[in-house]
Amino acid sequence: MSDKQSTKPPAGTRDFLPDEIRRRQYVIDVIRDVYEKYGFEPLETPAFENIETLLGKYGDEGNKLIFKILKRGEHEQTGEADLALRYDLTVPLARVVAQYQNEIPRFFKRYQIQPVWRADRPAKGRFREFFQCDIDGLGSTSPVIEAEILSAVGEILQRLGFQDFVIRLNHRRLLTALLDKAGLAPGQHGEALTAIDKLDKIGLDGVEKDLVARGIDAGTAGRLMASFATPAHGSLGALTLLLAGHESGAAALRELDAIVDLVASTPVAAKIRIDPSLARGLSYYTGAIMEAAVPDLAGSLGGGGRYDNLVGMFLGRDVPACGFSLGLERIIVVMTERNMFPAAIAGSPVDILVTIWNDETRADAIALAAELRQGGLRVDVYPEADKLGKQFKYASSRNVPFVAIAGDDERSRGEVAVKDLRSGEQTAVPRAGAAAFVAGTLNREP
Amino acid sequence: MSDKQSTKPPAGTRDFLPDEIRRRQYVIDVIRDVYEKYGFEPLETPAFENIETLLGKYGDEGNKLIFKILKRGEHEQTGEADLALRYDLTVPLARVVAQYQNEIPRFFKRYQIQPVWRADRPAKGRFREFFQCDIDGLGSTSPVIEAEILSAVGEILQRLGFQDFVIRLNHRRLLTALLDKAGLAPGQHGEALTAIDKLDKIGLDGVEKDLVARGIDAGTAGRLMASFATPAHGSLGALTLLLAGHESGAAALRELDAIVDLVASTPVAAKIRIDPSLARGLSYYTGAIMEAAVPDLAGSLGGGGRYDNLVGMFLGRDVPACGFSLGLERIIVVMTERNMFPAAIAGSPVDILVTIWNDETRADAIALAAELRQGGLRVDVYPEADKLGKQFKYASSRNVPFVAIAGDDERSRGEVAVKDLRSGEQTAVPRAGAAAFVAGTLNREP
Numbered sequence: 001m002s003d004k005q006s007t008k009p010p011a012g013t014r015d016f017l018p019d020e021i022r023r024r025q026y027v028i029d030v031i032r033d034v035y036e037k038y039g040f041e042p043l044e045t046p047a048f049e050n051i052e053t054l055l056g057k058y059g060d061e062g063n064k065l066i067f068k069i070l071k072r073g074e075h076e077q078t079g080e081a082d083l084a085l086r087y088d089l090t091v092p093l094a095r096v097v098a099q100y101q102n103e104i105p106r107f108f109k110r111y112q113i114q115p116v117w118r119a120d121r122p123a124k125g126r127f128r129e130f131f132q133c134d135i136d137g138l139g140s141t142s143p144v145i146e147a148e149i150l151s152a153v154g155e156i157l158q159r160l161g162f163q164d165f166v167i168r169l170n171h172r173r174l175l176t177a178l179l180d181k182a183g184l185a186p187g188q189h190g191e192a193l194t195a196i197d198k199l200d201k202i203g204l205d206g207v208e209k210d211l212v213a214r215g216i217d218a219g220t221a222g223r224l225m226a227s228f229a230t231p232a233h234g235s236l237g238a239l240t241l242l243l244a245g246h247e248s249g250a251a252a253l254r255e256l257d258a259i260v261d262l263v264a265s266t267p268v269a270a271k272i273r274i275d276p277s278l279a280r281g282l283s284y285y286t287g288a289i290m291e292a293a294v295p296d297l298a299g300s301l302g303g304g305g306r307y308d309n310l311v312g313m314f315l316g317r318d319v320p321a322c323g324f325s326l327g328l329e330r331i332i333v334v335m336t337e338r339n340m341f342p343a344a345i346a347g348s349p350v351d352i353l354v355t356i357w358n359d360e361t362r363a364d365a366i367a368l369a370a371e372l373r374q375g376g377l378r379v380d381v382y383p384e385a386d387k388l389g390k391q392f393k394y395a396s397s398r399n400v401p402f403v404a405i406a407g408d409d410e411r412s413r414g415e416v417a418v419k420d421l422r423s424g425e426q427t428a429v430p431r432a433g434a435a436a437f438v439a440g441t442l443n444r445e446p
Numbered sequence: 447m448s449d450k451q452s453t454k455p456p457a458g459t460r461d462f463l464p465d466e467i468r469r470r471q472y473v474i475d476v477i478r479d480v481y482e483k484y485g486f487e488p489l490e491t492p493a494f495e496n497i498e499t500l501l502g503k504y505g506d507e508g509n510k511l512i513f514k515i516l517k518r519g520e521h522e523q524t525g526e527a528d529l530a531l532r533y534d535l536t537v538p539l540a541r542v543v544a545q546y547q548n549e550i551p552r553f554f555k556r557y558q559i560q561p562v563w564r565a566d567r568p569a570k571g572r573f574r575e576f577f578q579c580d581i582d583g584l585g586s587t588s589p590v591i592e593a594e595i596l597s598a599v600g601e602i603l604q605r606l607g608f609q610d611f612v613i614r615l616n617h618r619r620l621l622t623a624l625l626d627k628a629g630l631a632p633g634q635h636g637e638a639l640t641a642i643d644k645l646d647k648i649g650l651d652g653v654e655k656d657l658v659a660r661g662i663d664a665g666t667a668g669r670l671m672a673s674f675a676t677p678a679h680g681s682l683g684a685l686t687l688l689l690a691g692h693e694s695g696a697a698a699l700r701e702l703d704a705i706v707d708l709v710a711s712t713p714v715a716a717k718i719r720i721d722p723s724l725a726r727g728l729s730y731y732t733g734a735i736m737e738a739a740v741p742d743l744a745g746s747l748g749g750g751g752r753y754d755n756l757v758g759m760f761l762g763r764d765v766p767a768c769g770f771s772l773g774l775e776r777i778i779v780v781m782t783e784r785n786m787f788p789a790a791i792a793g794s795p796v797d798i799l800v801t802i803w804n805d806e807t808r809a810d811a812i813a814l815a816a817e818l819r820q821g822g823l824r825v826d827v828y829p830e831a832d833k834l835g836k837q838f839k840y841a842s843s844r845n846v847p848f849v850a851i852a853g854d855d856e857r858s859r860g861e862v863a864v865k866d867l868r869s870g871e872q873t874a875v876p877r878a879g880a881a882a883f884v885a886g887t888l889n890r891e892p
Binding site: 006009010015017037044047050052053065067069070072077080083085092096117119144261263265266267314349350364377378380394397398 | 451452453454455456459460461462463464467468471482483484485487488489490491492493494495496498499510511513514515516518519522523524525526527529531538541542544545546549550551552553555556561563565575583585586588589590591593594597601707708709710711712713760795796799802808809810811812813815816819823824825826827828829830840843844
């Protein structure tokens with residue numbers, strides 16, 4: 001069977017060995033726990049959708065990046081595709097809302113933590129298979145939804161140990177009003193948003209140049225940049241002055257004001273920054289937009305916003321919605337670089353390894369393992385009757401803190417020898433008390 | 447965007463709404479917890495593999511059932527596929543072992559709980575996307591591996607509440623020996639195994655007829671069936687007599703004997719049934735084979751065995767291995783039919799819903815929710831200032847046991863009214879003690 005083919009995972013994908021999964025699982029567990037504490041409920045959808053469900057939903061660029069699945073059997077020869085891999089979690093959500101409209105509650109708060117696939121050119125930190133962790137609140141236009149989402153996201157980041165994150169908050173219609181006020185014609189807004197979306201990467205000057213390159217006159221570009229610059233930047237009062245007389249801009253400001261007011265009593269209050277320059281790439285946002293970031297990561301840890309016209313695309317009538325998507329991979333990158341994972345996660349696969357004294361005592365080793373597991377320990381059994389030194393060395397190499405030895409003497413006395421491989425100390429304990437002894441020693445540690 | 451396209455998930459796949467996910471997650475958590483207690487470590491691989499990694503590994507039938515992914519960009523027109531969806535968890539494991547041979551331990555005990563995709567014709571209980579929960583112990587031929595796997599699987603089924611399961615145990619070379627002894631030529635073994643594999647479905651008589659239909663003479667078929675019938679069936683002593691003089695058969699029996707001896711002291715001991723007629727479909731097994739079943743399910747809850755020549759297919763040298771795969775969907779089917787899930791799982795999405803008194807007190811409602819979450823509760827906030835009766839009704843419809851009301855009076859007294867929607871009883875409690883009050887009431891229940 002072997003003809004020396006590559007054993008690497010496909011380009012842009014990764015295998016996750018145990019240590020990496022433990023880190024991922026730790027982050028996912030925190031996210032899930034907080035989302036559930038806020039009343040969001042889990043949803044999962046298939047890895048692939050009927051191809052017509054996805055095509056046309058992500059623009060021309062998106063159509064190209066969708067992984068398409070060949071028809072099967074005799075149709076395989078046609079080269080036609082009838083299925084496609086999930087590209088995001090929002091379109092499947094919209095399909096689910098239409099399909100199960102009579103089963104889901106009026107206010108549907110769902111979270112979904114699943115991989116998505118995009119045929120982007122792989123690059124550092126950009127994968128073709130990656131996880132999205134989405135929450136969305138459907139069925140209400142109330143800013144209580146935005147406030148709860150901001151609060152949940154803030155609590156997740158705090159629980160993970162991020163101290164220095166901020167959540168930038170803006171409103172699509174506030175941004176539109178600023179473009180109006182600066183003198184951009186409605187037809188220029190799309191180009192302008194694309195330029196502004198790069199502010200993080202190229203700065204105010206860079207965006208101003210890009211605007212001019214896109215055919216917007218220098219005076220207009222300058223006025224627009226001024227409205228993003230301090231001191232107006234981030235002050236609701238200054239923005240109110242700036243947008244005096246612009247009705248929809250003023251209304252957007254009042255909505256932002258309401259959200260800020262609602263989160264005032266939550267732990268995330270100190271983390272919110274009104275930022276009129278926040279654009280968010282996607283075109284479907286209709287209200288508040290938000291993005292969580294830390295200083296040492298280009299790009300964001302996640303983002304979202306209100307999109308009142310998208311979820312209804314399969315249903316035929318609009319469903320108001322607001323959502324947020326956390327990027328699992330980016331969170332893990334920063335946590336790894338900053339060494340933020342609890343020590344216990346990088347720890348040992350088991351608490352104790354039961355050694356094999358000789359082939360005749362293998363059954364007794366398995367019995368001892370069963371007793372220790374009964375006592376709450378995670379236990380491995382060395383499979384072969386190798387020399388004890390070799391068995392100890394194996395345990396050490398795997399960071400297992402204890403080994404258990406049940407030699408002829410120990411067994412005749414109803415004891416087991418427990419060796420702490422970190423200190424080298426070996427203690428003979430009554431067999432019935434061995435699990436408690438190990439658990440006690442492990443718990444005494446910081 | 448809407449042109450009334452189907453909103454169903456693709457044929458053979460399912461959407462999982464919250465209640466269903468909670469059941470799945472409960473089972474997965476038990477499986478993961480037990481596997482880790484036994485020292486198995488998590489592994490995850492990409493949803494798709496390079497197509498040449500999968501083609502030719504599952505026979506002609508398998509090749510047809512693999513979902514293949516079209517090349518992208520300009521190559522899309524060629525109709526060629528370069529990637530394919532994961533078909534099982536064993537081939538990816540073999541690839542991983544070759545790729546990371548210097549990073550994985552000498553005895554690699556891994557578990558992997560991920561979906562696989564097969565383009566089978568969808569039918570009741572047969573899906574095109576389903577989860578496998580695999581454990582495999584690599585690197586040792588010791589029967590300690592078999593014993594630990596049997597013990598772990600038994601503990602999972604017991605923890606899930608299965609009382610009446612059995613794990614049938616056989617050995618590939620014991621079965622071969624019985625075929626020899628009955629007079630089948632080696633060239634007839636493949637046909638015979640295929641027939642025997644249907645024993646569950648068509649019984650001894652059915653298999654005997656099928657053997658004859660496959661060109662095996664009636665006397666040989668009859669002798670073979672006799673060796674599967676009681677009293678020999680399941681008795682190591684009787685089998686030893688039957689196989690006297692057949693060296694490899696006798697060796698296989700000794701290996702089974704060793705496994706039975708090793709699990710004698712574990713809780714799974716009473717569940718093991720030696721069954722010389724157990725065949726298992728896959729051709730790659732080389733030693734012990736096993737299958738877990740309950741009386742009310744046609745087919746098995748899972749199965750596995752030793753396969754010493756498969757994992758090395760990418761590595762170029764053999765790696766001894768033994769594994770077991772639990773079928774998540776089948777476990778859930780039986781648990782659902784038997785009503786085996788703990789009541790708490792089908793329970794409410796949150797412990798309490800904070801109602802909105804009026805638009806002016808929304809921020810206070812969110813503050814109250816934050817306090818209650820701080821106190822350990824799962825809390826939802828009603829998003830709109832609807833009439834209280836409507837908010838109560840919404841909570842009831844979602845099985846939320848409590849609602850919190852902070853009206854003008856309550857707020858002026860520093861209290862909150864907590865209403866138990868099941869009894870209708872409403873209690874005014876100091877706001878600081880509200881979380882403890884609800885938690886206490888919930889905990890007092892059975």
